[in-house]
Amino acid sequence: MSAQGLITDCLEKLRSKGRKGLIAYITAGDLNLAATVEIARQMFANGADVIELGIPFSDPLADGPVIQQASCRALAAGVDLSGILHAVENIRRDCPQPIILMGYYNPLYQYGIRQFAGDAAAAGVNGLIVPDLPFEESAPLREAALEAGLDLIPLVAPTTTDGRLHKITKAATGFIYCVSVAGVTGARAEIKTDLAAFTARVRCHTNLPLAVGFGIAGPEQAARAAVHCDAVVIGSAIVKAIAESGMVSPAVCAAGLVERLRFALDTI
């Protein structure tokens, strides 16, 4: 199968078995890129279905403090885009599962959109999330991504109007990322959005898998959110576990949390 279609296929297979997808986010190069490779491998081995790697950026406007700090650590360690693509290649050596890159537009634009899409696909990336690229301006990147065989995964929020939902879902491939709150990334004690109503509204526009992310603090919240969608995305909670790993190996900490999340999703 070409790179494109792998993400949808993976999430649809789970859906057909009545299982929920687990999308685990980490910031690439947090600690260092060798650690990123090891953490990603361990998370796949312990139940992550898809891994989302964040490209560190100085102005991560959609991110809360936990991921902002991870970005700072990675930038201070001198991580760049070619290093990250190399890390993806390394993960790919033993993991066939889908990998997504999340990055703000500026570094991708500087790298060159076409070049970036081609190099990312060659490294083994399956999809892109670009949170600061408005739908109206996304055609050039979408075309480059599709040509390279990558999905450009859109974000929609409870505040997205039906008119925009229609346009966004029509152009979408991969899955639809349903942002649970009007705000930035970061675990929250409680998600107040009516997820049932929100995902039902998105569902009216598309058959693509729906993933809910932003604010999922742990296994219990993941299971609660998963009832309303096909997959959940967990980022800050994993990044925090890595940052606080102390004497324990960061990969073991991240994998332990992933294992608990997997268990919670499998026992809904």
Ligand SMILES: O=P(O)(O)OC[C@@H](O)[C@@H](O)c1c[nH]c2ccccc12
């Ligand atoms: O950290 P949270 O609240 O668990 O949310 C997921 C999130 O980390 C990940 O998908 C992500 C990190 N940075 C982003 C920027 C935009 C969209 C999504 C993201």
